Amino acid sequence: MAFQGTQKYIASADLQLAVNAAITLERPLLIKGEPGTGKTLLAEELASSLNVELIQWHIKSTTKAQQGLYEYDAVSRLRDSQLGDERVHDIGNYIVKGKLWEAFEAEQRPVLLIDEIDKADIEFPNDLLLELDKMEFYVYETQQRVKAQNRPIIIITSNNEKELPDAFLRRCFFHYIKFPTPDEMREVVAVHFPDIKKRLLEAALEAFFNVRDVPGLKKKPSTSELIDWLKLLVAEDIPAEALQDKDGKSSIPPLYGALLKNEQDIHLFEKLVFMARR
Incomplete structure (x- = not known):
């Protein structure tokens, strides 16, 4: 099959x-x-x-x-021999x-x-x-x-x-x-969140791939991080508007701690957003 x-x-x-x-x-x-x-x-x-x-x-x-094949437990056999256990006569008992x-x-x-x-x-x-x-x-x-x-x-x-x-x-x-394309990612998300609002999904995917495109990130957010982030967005009832750039300028997405997992990447992202706003 x-x-x-x-x-x-x-x-x-x-x-x-x-x-x-x-x-x-x-x-x-x-x-x-x-x-x-x-x-x-x-x-x-x-x-x-x-x-x-x-x-x-x-x-x-x-x-x-x-260890993937087998291990010989010599310590247990020694202990059993000291206690007079009959099992010691068969070494197979300790494989x-x-x-x-x-x-x-x-x-x-x-x-x-x-x-x-x-x-x-x-x-x-x-x-x-x-x-x-x-x-x-x-x-x-x-x-x-x-x-x-x-x-x-x-x-x-x-x-x-x-x-x-x-x-x-x-x-x-x-x-x-290969990392999923946006279309492939929509299929993945649909498995976990079949009833997610379309506007929220599209805004979240755009923000997610924008974060991944930031040059110099030590750890790019992965599919599992996207799923966690979406779970939080749905649980907190975050509107799609909160994820979209205002006036065409970059912004930090809410609950970004689910996407960025070390302080270097967070500082880099905040710095780039600050520079884009100037």
Whole structure:
């Protein structure tokens, strides 16, 4: 069944092609794009649309590739041996399965999300090359070979914090999620706010894209920030007129703290607005 997006997730034609191509090729889909453009949500909605299990592995700076396979809990085994627990005679009782192991032994083909892979150490992607390629790994403690019953659909996200190794990239199908155009953004907003007033929406989108166009912003507002901002505008019943420039001059949009997330960007925006008013 081809992925075409869902009622909750508007996928562009290019993204739909990328997802379906990765599934056909049985290669991991590497998704890049600005934070807040729906990379993680893609895996959730893909699993929902296919009606399969979603297994999520959220990567941190301290995450090691081995943790995705399994971990040997030697501390628990030592403690149990001191207490005379019979479990110590079977080392398999102290093997903790990782997310890849869970995905490999799933009876139905799951979606495996490896989220924000660029947060980990530079060697992390290389340490998973064989496992992602061959869909198997060896457990040395139990002399057991774990092989995928059904090759999982793998979604890997990256925020471009680090360059990924060429050998890893070669094994992936790549797609960059472009920032939505105003028309595409209207479709996204309609999912979250189907009854929003048209005048408010148009004024909000114009103000939002004007903020994004400000040169020198450290963190441009993303789709998720727009949704939060619109939620506040609707809750506070802000009129469309409050978002529009007066006398053709720039103005600071109300509740702009939902759009700009650091003091440098706020100071820059206020400075540019002040200069435009002079």
